[in-house]
Amino acid sequence: MKERREATKPGTDTRYTYAVGRVKALEAKLISGPAMAGLLEEETQAEVLRALGEFPDYAEIVAAGDREPEEILDEQLRRVYELVCELSLGSTVVKTLRLKYDFHNLKVLLKARLSKAEPQGLSTVGFLTMEQLARILDEKTIDSGVDPFAGEAMLEAVSAAEESGSPVEIEGILDRLYYRLFVKNLSVNPFLEEYARRTIDLINLRTLWRVKAMEWPEEKLTENLLPGGTVEVGFFVANFEGPMGDLIPKVPDDAYRKMLREALSAYQSRKALSSLRLDRLADDFLVEFIRETKKFCFGLEPLVGYIAGKENEVTRLRTILHGKEKALSSDSLREVLRTSYA
Numbered sequence: 001m002k003e004r005r006e007a008t009k010p011g012t013d014t015r016y017t018y019a020v021g022r023v024k025a026l027e028a029k030l031i032s033g034p035a036m037a038g039l040l041e042e043e044t045q046a047e048v049l050r051a052l053g054e055f056p057d058y059a060e061i062v063a064a065g066d067r068e069p070e071e072i073l074d075e076q077l078r079r080v081y082e083l084v085c086e087l088s089l090g091s092t093v094v095k096t097l098r099l100k101y102d103f104h105n106l107k108v109l110l111k112a113r114l115s116k117a118e119p120q121g122l123s124t125v126g127f128l129t130m131e132q133l134a135r136i137l138d139e140k141t142i143d144s145g146v147d148p149f150a151g152e153a154m155l156e157a158v159s160a161a162e163e164s165g166s167p168v169e170i171e172g173i174l175d176r177l178y179y180r181l182f183v184k185n186l187s188v189n190p191f192l193e194e195y196a197r198r199t200i201d202l203i204n205l206r207t208l209w210r211v212k213a214m215e216w217p218e219e220k221l222t223e224n225l226l227p228g229g230t231v232e233v234g235f236f237v238a239n240f241e242g243p244m245g246d247l248i249p250k251v252p253d254d255a256y257r258k259m260l261r262e263a264l265s266a267y268q269s270r271k272a273l274s275s276l277r278l279d280r281l282a283d284d285f286l287v288e289f290i291r292e293t294k295k296f297c298f299g300l301e302p303l304v305g306y307i308a309g310k311e312n313e314v315t316r317l318r319t320i321l322h323g324k325e326k327a328l329s330s331d332s333l334r335e336v337l338r339t340s341y342a
Contacts (some may be wrong), residue, residue, distance in 0.1 A: 011296025
């Protein structure tokens, strides 16, 4: 459906009253912070999976058996997106959120073709099957059963990406295309627009951090910055030179300055400019921001909040499951575990 621009108070669009009621009930099934802490204390990955099967959202998937942890998490997200897409009456906002998984799959397929390797890490969450994506890649055609919203975005992405023969360039090209749509389509009201623009900010902050950590030239930064954030791209370029500590006071947002100071403090204590702390802080910031949607009784915002809450849950479970597979301690995992939306 076509969303109209809402300049009114967030959470006031009554077209989604039934949908909001449903997602409020679904939110009650999200794994709580204490329950997630219990999973963290399980000794092995197998024990975590057994315990996970006791939660309503995962019981059927786990009980099916013979599923890898990533397949279980992927299946859970796929079910959530299919339901919320239906509840949202075809909202382009919800479709845009789901589309990122199709862009992820396209990246994987294009890189695999360039390197003549088997694609790894494909997701089933997006709109398109692997066969439909392959047809778009090979024949530049969209199957009749493909949602035009997703199909047309993929055709544009394939056309842009095929002009480059570099896996790194493909990553940047597809990110710019996706996040251009992301900002445009979430700008249906002030709250979602700010959420989109702050998402861009945090991607750019992490890009700046990584480029400086790797001691790459300024060109690497400009190639990967995304437009559309609350902080202009020019700020990052203008302040690229010099140590990170000198840049932090110039960042035009107190929350971002605090985030960078904490990440820099972790670096100075460990002598490694790892992005892990900044990644966690950035994700936590967005979770705290989108958690405000719990207060809304109407509008698209609670639907976006529920999707973000489920993705947060899956990210936390992925950290625990992969960590247990590698026999990492609970303390080590707790240090990188994102804050809970639930």
